[in-house]
Each structure stands twice: as C-alpha cells, then as structure tokens.
Amino acid sequence: VKLTPAAYLVLGMLRLGASTGYAIKKAADVSTRHFWPTSLAQVYPQLAALEDGGLVTRRDNPRGRRARSDYAITPKGEEALLAWLRSARQTPFKFRDEGVLRLFFADAVPAEDQLTLVRRLRERAQVAGMYMRDEILPAAEEIERAGVNYPGLVARLGADTYDFISDWLERYEDEMEGKVSHSSGTGARTRRHA
Amino acid sequence: VKLTPAAYLVLGMLRLGASTGYAIKKAADVSTRHFWPTSLAQVYPQLAALEDGGLVTRRDNPRGRRARSDYAITPKGEEALLAWLRSARQTPFKFRDEGVLRLFFADAVPAEDQLTLVRRLRERAQVAGMYMRDEILPAAEEIERAGVNYPGLVARLGADTYDFISDWLERYEDEMEGKVSHSSGTGARTRRHA
DNA sequence: TATAGCATGTAATTAGTTACATGATTAA
DNA sequence: TTAATCATGTAACTAATTACATGCTATA
Numbered sequence: 498v499k500l501t502p503a504a505y506l507v508l509g510m511l512r513l514g515a516s517t518g519y520a521i522k523k524a525a526d527v528s529t530r531h532f533w534p535t536s537l538a539q540v541y542p543q544l545a546a547l548e549d550g551g552l553v554t555r556r557d558n559p560r561g562r563r564a565r566s567d568y569a570i571t572p573k574g575e576e577a578l579l580a581w582l583r584s585a586r587q588t589p590f591k592f593r594d595e596g597v598l599r600l601f602f603a604d605a606v607p608a609e610d611q612l613t614l615v616r617r618l619r620e621r622a623q624v625a626g627m628y629m630r631d632e633i634l635p636a637a638e639e640i641e642r643a644g645v646n647y648p649g650l651v652a653r654l655g656a657d658t659y660d661f662i663s664d665w666l667e668r669y670e671d672e673m674e675g676k677v678s679h680s681s682g683t684g685a686r687t688r689r690h691a
Numbered sequence: 692v693k694l695t696p697a698a699y700l701v702l703g704m705l706r707l708g709a710s711t712g713y714a715i716k717k718a719a720d721v722s723t724r725h726f727w728p729t730s731l732a733q734v735y736p737q738l739a740a741l742e743d744g745g746l747v748t749r750r751d752n753p754r755g756r757r758a759r760s761d762y763a764i765t766p767k768g769e770e771a772l773l774a775w776l777r778s779a780r781q782t783p784f785k786f787r788d789e790g791v792l793r794l795f796f797a798d799a800v801p802a803e804d805q806l807t808l809v810r811r812l813r814e815r816a817q818v819a820g821m822y823m824r825d826e827i828l829p830a831a832e833e834i835e836r837a838g839v840n841y842p843g844l845v846a847r848l849g850a851d852t853y854d855f856i857s858d859w860l861e862r863y864e865d866e867m868e869g870k871v872s873h874s875s876g877t878g879a880r881t882r883r884h885a
Numbered sequence: 886t887a888t889a890g891c892a893t894g895t896a897a898t899t900a901g902t903t904a905c906a907t908g909a910t911t912a913a
Numbered sequence: 914t915t916a917a918t919c920a921t922g923t924a925a926c927t928a929a930t931t932a933c934a935t936g937c938t939a940t941a
Contacts, residue, residue: 501900502789509796519920531784532791536902541922563909565920581793582800582808588789590725590819595696595782597726597848599775602703603841606776611841614776625784647797647805654791654859661855665848695928713892730930735894757937759892 498550500577506533507543508570508578511553513645516567518544527636528648531629531655544568552577596621608677612670619666626659692744694771700727701737702764702772705747707839710761712738721830722842725823725849738762746771790815802871806864813860820853 506529510521518540525535547553552574558567570578596618603611629652637649700723704715712734719729741747746768752761764772790812797805823846831843 502792503900505796506792509792509799512796512799517920518922519918523919529792529795532786532788532795534785534787534901537921538903538923539901545922560919561910563920564922575799578796579800582796583804585811587811587815588793590788590790590815591728592726592786592788593728594726594784594786596784597845598696598700598703598723599782601723601726601841601845602699602706602772602776604839605703605706605769606773610777617779617781621781621784645798647795650863651791651795654856657859658852658856662848662852665851669844697928711892712894713890717891728929731893732895732931733929739894754891755938757892758894 498552500581502533503535503539504543504547504552505578505581506535507540507547508552508574511568511570512575512578513640516569517565518568527633528652531625531633532651547574608673612673612677615666615670615673619663619670622659622663622666626656626663629656629659692746694775696727697729697733698737698741698746699772699775700729701734701741702746702768705762705764706769706772707834710763711759712762721827722846725819725827726845741768802867806867806871809860809864809867813857813864816853816857816860820850820857823850823853 506525507521510524513524515521515524518537521544522535522537522540525533529535544553544555548555548568551571553568553570556567556569557565559565599614600618603614606614634649634652634656637652641649700719701715704718707718709715709718712731715738716729716731716734719727723729738747738749742749742762745765747762747764750761750763751759753759793808794812797808800808828843828846828850831846835843
C-alpha cells in the first residue's frame with residue numbers, strides 16, 4: 498500500500514476532526530490549499546483506497562434522506578501518518594510557477610512591458626500575503642486554542658514569505674521606474690498592511 | 692494551437708540560443724528547474740508539436756554519424772512568446788510541497804520529532820539558497836554581460852527567498868530548543884554564507 | 886579503452902483537473 | 914420559493930515522471 502502526499506492529507510485532516518469527504522475538502526481549502534491543493538475528485542477515491550487498506554473506517558451516517566458517510570482514522574492509519582511525519586526522507590522542492598517562468602523570459606519584451614510583468618507578480622504576492630493573514634491565519638488561530646499549533650505556524654510562514662517577495666519586487670520596481678517613461682504607470686500603488 | 696507553460700519554456704530557451712532538445716533540457720536544469728522543471732520526455736514531443744504548429748523550424752544537422760537536429764524559433768513562435776509575456780492573465784500560485792504539508796500536520800508527533808522536522812525543512816531551504824547563489828546565479832551572471840538580465844533577477848529572488856525561509860525557520864528552532872530536551876540535538880549547526 | 890557526455894526518441898504509469906451527474910437540506 | 918450549501922461520486926482528459934531503448938563522440 499503505497500501512500501502519496503494526497504493520502505496523508507486525507508489522513509491528517511481526518512485526524513484533525515474532519516469526518517466526511519466534503520469536510521476534508523473544505524478544510525483543505527482554508528488551510529493546505531496554498532501548498533497542497535486538492536479536489537473532491539481526488540478525496541473520494543482516496544478515501545475508498547484508504548478504507549481498502551484498512552487505514553480508515555467508514556460508517557454510513559445519513560442526514561435525513563441525504564447520504565453521508567463518516568470516516569475515522571484507524572490505529573494503522575495513525576501509524577502510517579506518524580511514520581511519514583518522522584521519516585528522514587528529504588522531500589526536494591518541486592516548485593512550479595508560470596508567473597516566475599514568465600519573469601525569467603522577460604528580456605524578450607520592452608522595458609515598459611517588463612515593468613508591467615514585475616508589477617503583476619508583486620501584486621499577486623501582495624494579495625497572497627494579505628489573503629493568508631486575513632483569511633487563513635484566523636482559522637488557524639482558532640484551533641491553536643485547542644493546542645494545534647502548526648497550521649498557524651505554516652500560515653505565518655506563508656504570509657511572511659509572500660510579503661518578503663512582494664517587498665523584494667517592489668524595491669526592484671522602484672529601481673526600474675526611474676529608468677522607464679512615467680507615462681506607463683497605472684496610477685497609485687496601494688500599500689500592503691491596511 | 693493551445694500552448695502550455697512547457698511550450699513557452701521551449702520557445703524561450705530556443706530564443707536564448709539553445710538549439711537542440713538536449714541543450715534546452717540542459718539549459719533548463721541550470722536555470723528554470725527550480726520553478727519549472729522539465730524532462731527530455733517532455734521536450735522532444737513538445738518540439739515536434741511546435742514544429743507542427745509552425746512555431747519552430749527543424750533542420751537536421753548531424754555531428755558525424757550522430758543524429759542531431761537544430762531548432763529555431765519562427766516569427767510566429769516569437770509572436771506567441773511575446774503575447775504570453777504581455778498577456779494580462781493572472782497566473783495563480785499553484786504551489787505544491789510535501790515538506791510544508793508535513794509541517795502542517797506536525798502536531799501529531801512529540802516535540803522532539805517536531806524539532807527534527809523543522810530542522811530538516813530549514814536545512815533544505817538553506818541548501819536551496821546556497822545552491823541558487825553558487826550554482827545558478829554565476830551562470831545567469833554570465834549572460835547578463837550579453838544584456839539578458841531576468842535570469843539573474845530570478846536567481847537572486849530565489850536565493851533571497853530561500854534564505855528568508857531558512858532564517859525564519861531558524862528563529863523558530865531557537866525558540867523551540869529552549870523548550871525541548873537538549874539530548875535531542877544533532878550537534879552544531881553550520882551557518883549559511885560560508 | 887572505457888567512461889562521461891551528447892543526442893533522440895517512445896511507452897507505461899501516475900497524478901491531477903475539469904466536467905458531468907445527481908439530489909437533499911437549510912436559511913434567507 | 915429559491916439560492917447556497919451539504920454531500921457523493923464517475924468519466925474524460927491533460928500533464929508530467931520514470932523507465933525503456935539506442936548509439937555516437939570526445940576526452941582522460
């Protein structure tokens with residue numbers, strides 16, 4: 498029974514209290530989505546496979562006429578999750594981002610278009626940072642009161658990193674704006690941290 | 692003819708002077724690999740598809756008995772590349788990282804194992820930062836002298852970001868080490884920036 | 886003379902996304 | 914009563930990795 502990160506995501510979410518496939522997906526959307534997105538079309542087959550392997554149990558638990566299954570992690574599933582968390586296996590970065598790829602090739606377009614490209618990347622990082630801080634972090638802080646600390650840690654690391662990238666690109670923009678005709682500006686830029 | 696990021700990677704590398712499939716892959720390995728890895732099994736079919744669409748031309752150019760084809764980007768291909776670089780389309784982050792996913796679920800293991808996990812992530816970021824600065828950036832600086840600036844910019848952004856993450860995690864480690872039994876330490880940690 | 890690097894491709898598999906398909910319950 | 918949310922699943926497709934398969938050329 499070979500387990501993928503997507504499988505551990507499901508196990509981990511069950512362990513944190515999500516009990517249906519739908520709930521797992523919802524929980525992932527407000528927490529792990531930024532570094533491990535998933536979809537219902539992955540969650541349901543994954544749950545079935547894990548049940549098959551005895552890592553989770555399923556119990557039908559309909560709400561009125563609406564079908565519904567509650568899943569729970571088994572001791573065997575818990576063991577697998579812990580082994581994964583403890584394993585020394587280095588997981589190399591496999592970052593894939595079209596935005597950065599575009600930036601890499603930006604020399605092909607005139608300075609004005611380059612500036613636009615940089616600005617768009619900066620805005621994206623800025624929005625991502627704000628989103629993590631305003632939407633993701635509060636939910637994580639909620640469960641911190643229950644003693645679950647790492648979702649918050651990860652949210653803070655994410656927000657701070659996006660802010661760092663945003664600031665980095667902004668400095669480059671400022672540097673660049675001196676050299677490029679000002680007619681190309683799109684107006685006032687708003688600051689982060691409202 | 693719908694083009695994927697992998698197609699633009701090929702077009703962009705051809706434009707920067709790589710002429711064979713093999714050379715494109717080699718160039719990607721010392722530059723774009725960190726944010727858009729690729730493989731020969733993608734490059735060759737992609738070149739064929741691009742030739743089919745008239746975005747590149749192919750010319751057989753064997754070295755002795757060894758088969759070899761030189762490719763070149765056509766005006767139509769160049770146009771497509773520029774349109775991609777100029778397009779306003781926001782490319783959302785699709786970050787996927789097993790290491791961060793593990794960190795997210797770290798509450799499941801005892802503090803000692805948590806510290807190990809954080810340490811491993813910090814080391815990974817540290818190594819990635821050093822690698823970008825020592826192996827990737829020098830190659831990028833080479834072509835900067837020819838007026839190609841963005842590969843260097845991207846390398847610096849990458850190196851600085853990995854350093855930022857490494858420092859961030861190190862601060863957390865230090866904070867944590869006070870609370871955890873010191874018997875679990877793995878000895879002296881080496882500093883970045885040798 | 887042997888090994889590293891150049892060079893090109895295909896096949897099989899795995900992982901992931903999007904679209905399809907259905908229907909109940911709850912709150913405005 | 915109607916829209917949002919809960920809830921479950923399958924099918925088709927796309928993207929990407931790994932393994933397979935071959936063979937030449939230059940250099941140590």
